[in-house]
Amino acid sequence: MQAYGIKISNLSKTFGRGDTAVHALKEVNMQVEPGEVVGLIGPSGSGKSTLLKCLGAIIEPSAGQMYLGDQLIYDNGWKISDLRALRRDKIGFVFQAPYLIPFLNTLDNVALLPMLAGKSNKEARQRALELLTVLQVEHRAHALPSRLSGGEQQRIAIARGLINRPPVILADEPTAALDSVRALTVIRTLNDIARDYNTAVIVVTHDDKIIPTFKRLYHIRDGITYEEQGQGREIL
């Protein structure tokens, strides 16, 4: 069994060196349990995106330790070798904009990764359809992204992030472009997923509509994280 979804200790990241060096992350400590959804909030420029990129194996930290699932992925300059596979198998990404592939219908957007990885189209689509059903957008399975509403697109993007059943989901301002009703739907969806699939979810946000829903929050200021108790308000 996994002991934790995400664990980060003493993580730092410095861009550049010498006089022009930017210490984007100075001292980050974070732990997210499987099945838990935590918020990551902080003013602009505080280091939220940088942290998410480190966690997502997109940029390399300067020092510290990171575990994803049950796997040590970074340890003071050492990192696992196949970052692409790590991103594909362990991490589900959800972005501010859905960035769906415009020429694939909803179902194939979700099924794309396993199909490209060599799974049979049938198997991949079946799994995609299950996810669309969970996210309550299965009736849009054969529509092109351009025909969907913003909220529907974002849920499709979440489904795509989930297709490989990753132990971790990283969401960067997933509700920024949505009105409050749709924003809350997306957050509820993430909560359902976390519970049903035992997934650790980090939601970067500065969206006041959804901040009260987190039970636990990390506040980041000048590259240093502070853990906070959230309101954990029920989503209706």
Next chain:
Amino acid sequence: MISLAGRDILHAWGKFVFTGVGLGLLIGVTLTMAGVYRGMVDDAQVLLDNSAADLWVVQKDTLGPYAEPSNLPDDTWRAVANIPGVANASNVTYLTMQVSSASGETRALVTGIANSGPGSSGWPLRLLAGRQVSKNHYEAVADIASGFKLGDSIQIRRNRYLIVGLTKRMVSSSGDPMIFIPLLDAQQAQFLKSNDAIAQNRRRISQNPIFNNPRNPEVLDAVLDLQESNTQVNAVLVQLKAQAEPKQVAEDMRRWLRLQVYDREQMEQILVGKLIATSARQILMFLVILAVVSAAIVAFIIYTLTMGKIREIAVLKLIGTHNKSIISMIIQQALALGIIGFMVGKIAATVWAPFFPKYVLLVTQDTITGLIAVLGMCVLASFVAIYAALRVDPADAVGG
């Protein structure tokens, strides 16, 4: 597996088809240029085929009769015919000139054929309609490409000729239709001086007391006769006996008759290697430029298409798609564009080739070479787009 390229093309087929058609027309022009060259070579070859000769006897030190002027006395053929191995030898004249009829005029290769009868060298091989020339004067057989019809009366220099027969694909090495007339008429057409020139010549000669001697009046007549007769031809076409060795017979002729003799292979070398060599290089230049322009267009289109979805590509990379999936998407699209373009080009070239005034010969070999070149070019052209796609940072998908 899923074909990203295929789905993208289906989704944006309008854009693809339009650019494909544009590219296709360019490829069509390229194929046509190659066809023009092939047509020129073929024109040269049919000219040689149609003359039904094994050897061409021409004036010494010339590349005649097609590539350079060549004149021979019109009794040379007797000496040629006596060389061992020769089955028959026929006089022939060639003159490219404007020929007019009531309905219009055309540039034609007027060919004078000896009265040795159909089937001998120089004569039209097959008739499309009508009959061969059967009188010694004022009858003509014309190639259909001249636009003349049976029964037309055409004007060549001072005389009118009746078209009695039509041929097909009998052309000069520059693609002009051939018109066959009796040798005597043709000699006159080629060598006859203007009336003024004749009158002047007569006056000058008759003022010369050596020629105009009252005690011997026949001298003047003989001299004038000599001056005004047309006793030249351009070449002697030779057919060999079945067992004769062309190189050997040609060698004998060169040694004994002091004339230039070419066999079929040498004649082809002169026509293709010398006469149309400059045109061929000209066409090659066009081919190179067209290929570069086509490649630039494919590169530009594929680059634009790729940059149009660079965000999505960043996302694909971020969520763990292999580079090879992205590369193959781009290359497949470039190839698809190339194939659409090639098909359009091939069809366009086939449709418009017959409308060209000169023969355009589309050879399968060129089609295959063209297809391979187009596909290779598309792969090369997609490198720019691939470079851009590989360089995009997955972090761009996350934003700041």
